[in-house]
Amino acid sequence: MTMKIAFSTNDRVHINAHFGWAKIIDVYEVSQEGYKFLETLRFDGNLQEDGNEDKLIPKLEALADCTIVYVSAIGGNAAARLIKKGITPIKVRTEQEQITDILENLVLTLKGSPPPWLRKALQQKSCSWEEELDEEATV
Numbered sequence: 658m659t660m661k662i663a664f665s666t667n668d669r670v671h672i673n674a675h676f677g678w679a680k681i682i683d684v685y686e687v688s689q690e691g692y693k694f695l696e697t698l699r700f701d702g703n704l705q706e707d708g709n710e711d712k713l714i715p716k717l718e719a720l721a722d723c724t725i726v727y728v729s730a731i732g733g734n735a736a737a738r739l740i741k742k743g744i745t746p747i748k749v750r751t752e753q754e755q756i757t758d759i760l761e762n763l764v765l766t767l768k769g770s771p772p773p774w775l776r777k778a779l780q781q782k783s784c785s786w787e788e789e790l791d792e793e794a795t796v
Contacts, residue, residue, distance in 0.1 A: 658767060659688040660724040660779060661695065664756045669697070672759070673752035676731040677713060684723065685760055689767045692760040713738060720744055724778050727759060743781040745774070 664672050665679035674681065682698040698719045700712075713735055720726055725745045729752045739746045749759075766775065 658779065659686055661685070661722055662687050662692075662760070662763065663698075663720050663723045663726040664759070665726065665728045666756065670755060671752055672727045672749045672754050672756060673729050676716070676726065676728040676735050676746065679716075679728075682716070682720070682726070683756065684720075685756075687760060687763045687767065689764065691764055717742060724781075727754075727756075743778075745778040 661684055663682050663684045665674040665676050665682050666672060667674045667679075667681065669681065669683055680700050682700070684695045684698060685692050686695050698716075700715060717738055720739070721742060721744075723744050725747055726739060727747050727749055729749060731739075731746050731748060736746045766772070771779070
């Protein structure tokens with residue numbers, strides 16, 4: 658079981674960037690065996706313009722195959738759009754939280770019994786869009 662996890666960061670060490678304003682988002686792959694760095698996503702332009710929801714589109718597309726994105730802050734609209742795409746946004750308690758600490762905790766969690774929210778996030782990513790359509794048709 659592997660998943661992609663993204664971190665909005667200003668320094669590539671801490672989770673210290675607002676999702677909408679983040680110029681850098683680092684992506685890692687996490688499994689029970691450990692984690693590895695995959696890529697740095699870079700975003701340019703006027704990202705601090707509130708109300709400019711178009712700035713989110715490239716981020717949403719770039720994160721499409723991620724299970725979780727960790728942020729220091731996120732607007733309600735951005736969070737809703739991530740959730741709609743099956744990506745779970747998680748706001749860290751403090752901007753001092755380090756990416757490696759989160760990754761190590763996720764590896765330990767996957768080795769044990771993941772909490773319900775993580776199991777749900779993993780299931781959302783593993784089911785195909787066809788299954789989602791079937792579920793919607795039966796609701």
